[in-house]
Ligand SMILES: Nc1ncnc2c1ncn2[C@@H]1O[C@H](COP(=O)(O)OP(=O)(O)OP(=O)(O)O)[C@@H](O)[C@H]1O
């Protein structure tokens with residue numbers, strides 16, 4: 400049986416920099432795949448290519464068996480692949496409510512209406528329900544720029560889930576979120592995801608989060624897949640220890656020194 | 660119909676009736692101001708999307724020349740027909756130029772739009788058939804074969820201007836609350852998010868550009884009918900700058916901003932010119948400075964402040 404989403408020898412370079420060298424990844428429905436990899440390993444580039452934001456230099460991307468290379472983010476989104484962003488992509492000067500209303504408005508119409516109001520009793524109710532599902536309804540009247548990082552991340556993910564995607568790609572959903580709040584955030588997201596039955600790929604630096612939520616683990620290194628398999632197996636892999644997780648600890652150590 | 664719509668319609672009728680008793684010079688001033696208000700309402704749609712066009716004079720002038728030239732060649736003074744031609748021609752040109760402009764932002768959008776208006780200016784200045792830099796006279800308008808005679812000559816154009824501002828104002832008011840209206844703010848705030856929500860940023864900007872061109876063409880057409888004379892100056896970059904000036908003065912927070920801004924602008928200009936014919940631009944500049952310093956959201960924000968205080 401072919402996978403829901405599959406990439407074949409996906410590569411992308413920026414001038415002399417090779418951001419992705421050769422990436423073969425597959426995701427099946429209902430799977431929750433964790434992705435680890437040091438800074439610059441090509442994780443974001445991978446998500447950018449799959450969602451049509453970046454065109455690959457070579458390789459193929461198959462969604463339900465059909466190539467989606469060359470499609471733009473709008474087409475990829477409408478096909479059923481959605482993403483969240485490492486840095487939440489929202490409308491910072493607008494309120495949380497307006498962010499959600501606009502998101503629904505843009506998503507639901509291919510030709511945007513000019514005479515019907517965006518905010519109606521029903522659309523506001525719909526927005527409130529969404530925010531409730533993610534536990535952030537109390538922020539409804541606040542401007543996004545004033546929100547704590549964690550709330551912004553949740554809102555960003557909530558917008559990615561509006562389309563009820565078949566494949567969801569989360570780029571570091573817990574980055575910038577306080578350690579104590581990481582699990583709450585992931586619990587909220589995973590609850591919504593499991594209900595939808597989507598196949599999920601999420602990039603994460605925190606090994607505890609990876610261990611708790613993923614059913615499979617992929618390690619990226621230098622634009623390639625270093626290891627792919629059951630979580631414990633990949634974490635035990637000598638190369639992964641040497642090149643990814645070890646490296647990672649070193650960076651965390653450096654960060655702490657820098658902050659001290 | 661909503662109460663607010665009725666309110667605006669009522670205001671339109673009242674302003675129209677006031678024209679009957681106003682002195683002629685004021686009627687004329689208000690007509691030109693309202694015509695500019697129409698142009699600025701279109702500019703407002705673009706500005707809400709974070710795009711400042713320094714070239715709305717292109718459509719303002721084109722609309723005016725459409726009315727003048729079509730009136731001559733088709734030998735008609737039918738005001739509604741001439742204005743329709745102005746709008747259609749402006750939208751047609753915008754449909755072409757917009758394809759290019761919707762790819763640019765910020766200073767590039769501003770400068771490209773200005774460049775196109777200067778091209779029209781250059782062409783008109785060299786066209787002796789249209790009177791070169793002197794322009795030419797436009798015959799007074801007829802509405803269903805009727806034109807007011809006697810002293811209040813411009814009354815007819817005034818009626819057209821008030822009607823157009825009322826109708827376009829109601830449209831823009833509703834538009835700004837619609838998904839397409841909000842899409843402008845969304846584009847201004849985060850284009851990546853808009854694309855990932857499935858909407859084309861370019862298409863959104865393109866449509867706004869067409870609407871702005873239609874409104875500018877309408878404003879130009881009314882100006883031609885009201886003033887009875889048109890010249891290439893209408894496409895000159897200072898005219899386009901005036902529209903941006905008015906938008907800043909009136910404020911972009913509400914449809915009424917452009918109209919209030921335009922009336923204020925014309926009043927200040929007229930009085931400043933009477934008081935000091937050589938430094939009136941300076942007075943206008945100081946007025947704008949004062950508004951930007953003390954009312955950064957334009958004169959309309961005064962109204963908002965006042966109504967908020969009353970309700971809270
Ligand atoms: N638009 C771009 N132009 C030039 N180089 C880029 C661009 N985007 C990414 N790169 C380079 O490609 C490489 C991979 O970047 P990418 O953002 O995919 O890494 P990542 O795995 O997401 O890292 P991080 O953990 O820091 O988010 C890096 O060396 C980066 O500098």
Ligand SMILES: [Mg+2]
Nearest residue numbers: 442443444485
């Ligand atoms: Mg990244």
